[in-house]
Amino acid sequence: MRFSVGEVLPGATILDIKAAGKNPGDVGLWNTMVTVGGTTETSVKDNCNNQDTSKCMAAYMVAHLTESSSAYLENFWGWTADHNLDGGFSKTIISTGRDVLEATKGTWLTGTGSEHHWLYNYNFHSAQNVYAGLLQAENPYMQGDGATQTAPAPWTAESSLGDPDFACAAWAFFNGEWNGDYGSQCDGSCQTNMMRVANSPENLVWYSIGTRKADVMILDDQSNPSEYNHSCGREAVLQAYRQFAS
Structure with missing residues (x-):
């Protein structure tokens, strides 16, 4: 199953899950883009x-799992295109806002x-009972x-969704204007903070985190593990991030 937008729609939330069902797994998506x-x-x-x-x-939000939802997602891909797949490989420059999970009942x-979403790719905002x-x-x-x-910019940070203010981070990948050349990556560290x-948060445990070309792997204002170390x-x-493990 695939969801998309037919044109530039800056107010669109493409996938909005609000349902929970009676039992865990009643609401689910498999092999979905x-x-x-x-x-x-x-x-x-x-x-x-x-x-x-x-x-x-092109879209305000790719996917939103609301507070009332409980869902199982397997093999799911949310993609803001960095190149065209149809009609020949070519550069495309798109700004899609965000991807937010606020569910509390089990996800x-x-x-x-x-x-490639503009503000961030995953935001677990006030979420609970999440396995990822x-x-x-x-x-x-x-x-x-x-x-x-x-x-x-060009979006506005929304505090109600837990958007960061971006005062503490420089987010980059190829670092600057995008000319479609995947061989022209920035030298050394391209990004200040990755996550x-x-x-x-309570009982946050994270295993096998891999990052590339960033200074700080996880900015938490406490341990701030770095790529250098x-x-x-x-x-x-x-291998294991347990700064907030219970």
Whole structure:
């Protein structure tokens, strides 16, 4: 199953899950994609190539698991396109807002990916009773030094959704304008902080975290594990993060 937008819709929440069901797993998605751009059925594919991402604010939110929901997601991919799949491989520049989980009744994320959303890829905001295994994320390419728009612009940070204010982080991947050349990555560290843990959550346990080309793997204002201290070949790996384990 695949969900998408047919055109640039800056107010769109593409997938909004509110249901819970009587038993765990009654509500579920398997082998499901939410895509923004990149495919031939949407005008986003051909109309978004301006370095000024305010010209292509294609969707407000890719997926939203609300407080009332309880869902099982397996093999789920939320993708803001960084290139076109149909009609030949070509550059595309799209700004999609966010991906938010606020569920409290039990949520299972198994083998999920969230890529290239402008503000962040995963936000567990006031969520409880969450299992998340085998998560994968990639940041948008056209941020950091030399970028036309610096996060949160062109969007506005929404405190009600737990959006960060971006005062403490520089988010980047290729670091600057995106020309479609995957071989022109930034040298050394491209990003200040990769992930953010705020408000001292209860019983947060995180295993096998891998990051690449960032200074701080997890900014938590306490341990702040760095890539330098957890080097593992071409990236950094933190086998267990238990700063807030109960």
